[in-house]
Amino acid sequence: MTASDVERRLAAVLHQHAEDAMNRTDTLAELDRFHDRVDQDSPSQGRRRAGIAAAALTAAAVGAGVLWIGLGQGGTPSPVDPAPPAASPPPSSTESGAPQAPGSTVEGFEGVEFPLTFVVPRGFSVASRDTGTRLYSIEGTSGGAGAFLISTLAGAKTSDLPEDLAAHLRETRDDLVVSGVGTTEVGGRPAQTFALAQKPGTAPSDLFCVRAGSCFKLLQDKPMDVTAVRIGRGLVLFWVEYLPTDQAKVQGPMQAWLSSVRWE
Known part of the structure; x- marks a missing residue:
């Protein structure tokens, strides 16, 4: 033909x-x-x-x-390859998407490299992801817990803070009640412990700020237990806040958190 x-x-x-x-x-x-x-x-x-x-x-x-x-050169239907399925974009390696479920090991702070690792305790769930922080709620309680890489405390830069942070707060913040001052160790490093509460009739104001600039204050009805650790690269504050009726419930998870901390 x-x-x-x-x-x-x-x-x-x-x-x-x-x-x-x-x-x-x-x-x-x-x-x-x-x-x-x-x-x-x-x-x-x-x-x-x-x-x-x-x-x-x-x-x-x-x-x-x-x-x-539908016709090929020979007058017969040409096979059509199906379009490949759309592929989901791979997760970004820059996201701070390290596992945050209880039992997971977490490194550093959100958006900040820091020689810190810890294991997320049972009952902890991520509350927010602010740069320079680790923030959790404690399930079944009114408590919230956090670790901050501190930039300023009570208005003073980290480099200007004295060794006795509890005394510094007593002297500079007459709106706070400072109590329960003591010492302990976190990951083999010395630490200072103390409790803070807002005095009745006073308005809360910024207490500490993190490296990224976000600042935080006490809540009027929730006292806060603080554990402060100094290492070569900065001041780290671990804290837990709670309604007084939940104090016993938050102590176990908080102690488990502090016991898992390593400075690496």
Whole structure:
């Protein structure tokens, strides 16, 4: 069969397919009725016929186009590879997406590299993700716990703070009650412990700020237990705040947190 024969055969097939497609619909009849209505308001018969002819050509082109797409060079349907499924973007390696479920080991602070690791205690759940912090709520209690990489405490820069932070707070913040001052160790390093509460009738104001600039204050009805640790790269405050009725409930998870801390 010559190339001309193939072209004639293909043209005949396309033409027949187009006619079959139009015969299976009432497209022209519908268009004719539509233009009859339009012609009642229009003096031009040529516009009506031109519109019908254009519609007929369009229908034939659509039918031929569908057939042409389905034919390969040999007149047989060409296989079409299915489009690959859309792939989900890989998780960003810059996200602070380290596991935060109880039992997971967490490194450093949100958005800040720091030689600190700890194990998330049972009952802890992530409360927020502020840069320079680790913040958790303690399930089943009114308590919240956190670790901050401190920039300022009671308005003083870390480099200007004395060793006795509890005494510094007593001297600079007459709106606070400072109690329970003591010492302990966290991850083998010496630490100071104390409790803070807002004096009745005073308005809470910023108490400490983290490296990223966010500042925090006491809550009027929640005292706070603080454990302060100094290491070469800064001052870290671990704290837990709670309603007085939940004090016993928060002590266990908080102690488990402090016991898991390592400075690496």
